Structure formats: C-alpha cells, structure tokens
Amino acid sequence: MVEEAMLLLKEEDEGSRRTSWWILVFISIFFLISAQAIAVLLGRFYYNEGGNSKWISTLVQTGGFPILYLPLCLLPASQSSSSSCSFKTLVWIYLSLGFAIGLDNLLYSIGLLYLSASTYSILCASQLAFNGVFSYYINSQKITCLILFSVLFLSISAVLVSLDDDSNSPSGDSKWSYLIGCFCTVLASLIYSLQLSLMQFSFENVLKSETFSMVLEMQIYTSLVASCVAVIGLFASGEWMLLSVEMEEFQEGQVIYVLTLVGTAVSWQLCSVGAVALIFRVSSLFSNLIGTLSLIVTPLAAIAVFHDKLTEVKMVAMLIAFTGFAFYIYQNYLDDLNVQRARKTQAELF
Numbered sequence: 001m002v003e004e005a006m007l008l009l010k011e012e013d014e015g016s017r018r019t020s021w022w023i024l025v026f027i028s029i030f031f032l033i034s035a036q037a038i039a040v041l042l043g044r045f046y047y048n049e050g051g052n053s054k055w056i057s058t059l060v061q062t063g064g065f066p067i068l069y070l071p072l073c074l075l076p077a078s079q080s081s082s083s084s085c086s087f088k089t090l091v092w093i094y095l096s097l098g099f100a101i102g103l104d105n106l107l108y109s110i111g112l113l114y115l116s117a118s119t120y121s122i123l124c125a126s127q128l129a130f131n132g133v134f135s136y137y138i139n140s141q142k143i144t145c146l147i148l149f150s151v152l153f154l155s156i157s158a159v160l161v162s163l164d165d166d167s168n169s170p171s172g173d174s175k176w177s178y179l180i181g182c183f184c185t186v187l188a189s190l191i192y193s194l195q196l197s198l199m200q201f202s203f204e205n206v207l208k209s210e211t212f213s214m215v216l217e218m219q220i221y222t223s224l225v226a227s228c229v230a231v232i233g234l235f236a237s238g239e240w241m242l243l244s245v246e247m248e249e250f251q252e253g254q255v256i257y258v259l260t261l262v263g264t265a266v267s268w269q270l271c272s273v274g275a276v277a278l279i280f281r282v283s284s285l286f287s288n289l290i291g292t293l294s295l296i297v298t299p300l301a302a303i304a305v306f307h308d309k310l311t312e313v314k315m316v317a318m319l320i321a322f323t324g325f326a327f328y329i330y331q332n333y334l335d336d337l338n339v340q341r342a343r344k345t346q347a348e349l350f
C-alpha cells in the first residue's frame, strides 16, 4: 500500500515537472522568435535610415547584457547557480564562447549590411545543416527521421522565403560587397552553429548545473566578453569618430537613433536568453531550428510593420516551416514518452 502511494506521488511529481518543462520551453520559444524578429527589423531600420557602423551593429547584439542582472538578483536562492567546475574553467568557457559570439556578431552585421534580406536568409539556412553535423559529433545528438525532416523542411522554407523576397541590399549592389557578404554570412553560420553546440556541451559535461541562474550567467558573461571585442573594434577601426555625424544625419532624428539602438540591444538580450534557455532545456539544434523559424516569420512582421505584400510563396513557405517545427516538437514528445515509460518500468522492478 505504502509503496503504491509512494509510486503515485512520484508519478504526480514527475508529471508536474514535465508540465513546467513544456511551459518553460514555450516561453523561451516565444522570446526567441518575437525578440529576434524585432531585433532584425530594428537592425534593418538602423541601416535604412542612414546608420552605417558595423561595430555599433555588433555591439548592440550583446551590449544590453546589464539588464539581465535584474532577473538574476530576483531569482530565489534555491535557483542560484552551484556549478561543480573550477573558476579557471568557468573563465575559460566564458572567454572562448564570448570571443566566438563577438566574431559571429561582426560577421552577421557585415552580412546584413552587404546582402539583400533574401540572399541573407538563404545563406543563413546553412546554419541548420552545420548544426546537424556539430550536434552529431559534439553532443551525440541522435538524428532521427523526424529531426532530419524537420531540418530539411525549415531549410526549404527559408530558401522559398528568400527567393520571394525582392528587397535590395542597404549597401548597393557591387560585386565585391556581394561576395564579402556571402562569405561573412556562411562563416557566421558556421561559427554560430559551433558556438551553440559547444554551449550545450558546456552545460551538460562541464557546468552540470540545473538552475536558470546558470542560463543567465552564461548569457551575461559571454556577452560581456563579446561586447569588449566590439568596443575594441569600434575604437581600433576609428568608427567611433563618425558616430556623432551618423547620429546627426539619421533621417528620423537623434532621439529615434538612440531609441533604435537601445531597442535593438534589449531585443537581442531577450532573444539570446530564449536561445540559451532552449540549449539548456532541449538542445543546440532545437535552439537553432527555432532561430531559423524566426528568420522565416520575420517577413510576417515586415508585412505588419512595413506593409510588405503577403504572397502565396510566403504563405506556403510558412506552412512548410510550421510543419518542420511540428515534426521536431513531436520527436520531443516521443522522447518524453520513452523516458516516462523507462522510469515506470524501473519503478515497478524495484
């Protein structure tokens, strides 16, 4: 009797843990998709209205990290991080990942500056394929049929959206700038995928902490390093001297210039917390998949904000993307069922 009651209690506890896991995953998905769409649109707005600094675009992708100290301080003590690894290892992880993020952000900004949104999205879809390879080798991710179809559907969808997009690059159409833009975007996709897989590896094999503080600390300290890279670049390149002119000549005025940069910085932080939380809770490949899904739904936001046309191709592309997304969620659900079945059998045996 007592054993049965214990088993029932354990099952109920497990059930509520799984429910809160799904709720947290959906909140992270919401932040990643909506905040990335806003950040990308604000980034385009900055370039379209006269902004021209690659290093400022790089800096705003991580420079908003101080706002994350507020949730970090508000978390209950039981949620404070208690990583088992040494201080030296932690510093090494934050420095290497932070440097990779800084480099990725610079290449990402150059890609956005030199390419049209369409070419940019096609090349960005390559990050899912890169991530599939890195996840297989670094994170021992099982590539099931559902995951493979999910990656394929999202890649096809990104290509469809791209082919349909007729916007031009903000920097004009010179052949050299096009080639530089393509090279930087593919390299950024490779670095971004590697960085996500290494982050998952750090969470699972080095940090081994189960708290949300770990997610926030990872985001804060890697952003601090990446922001230092951007500030050094800003001063070393001499771009800082042009900032006051850029602000004065911004077509929408100085106040909107500052608000655009602040809004972009805050959006990137919310998006990154969502991305890191998904790596922590699910996997780097899933986080990348949702990021790519966001790339595909960004045209929807552009339809609402900039009154772009909603074409049939865009609608089909989004349908394909959501089908791909549903495949991955269904795979997670199946994994979940398997874990529950295994636990039940184990409990019955003992």
Ligand SMILES: Nc1nc2[nH]cnc2c(=O)[nH]1
Pocket: 104, 105, 108, 124, 127, 188, 189, 192, 291, 292
């Ligand atoms: N390369 C790359 N960098 C990013 N930084 C934030 N999102 C992305 C992304 O989708 N690709």
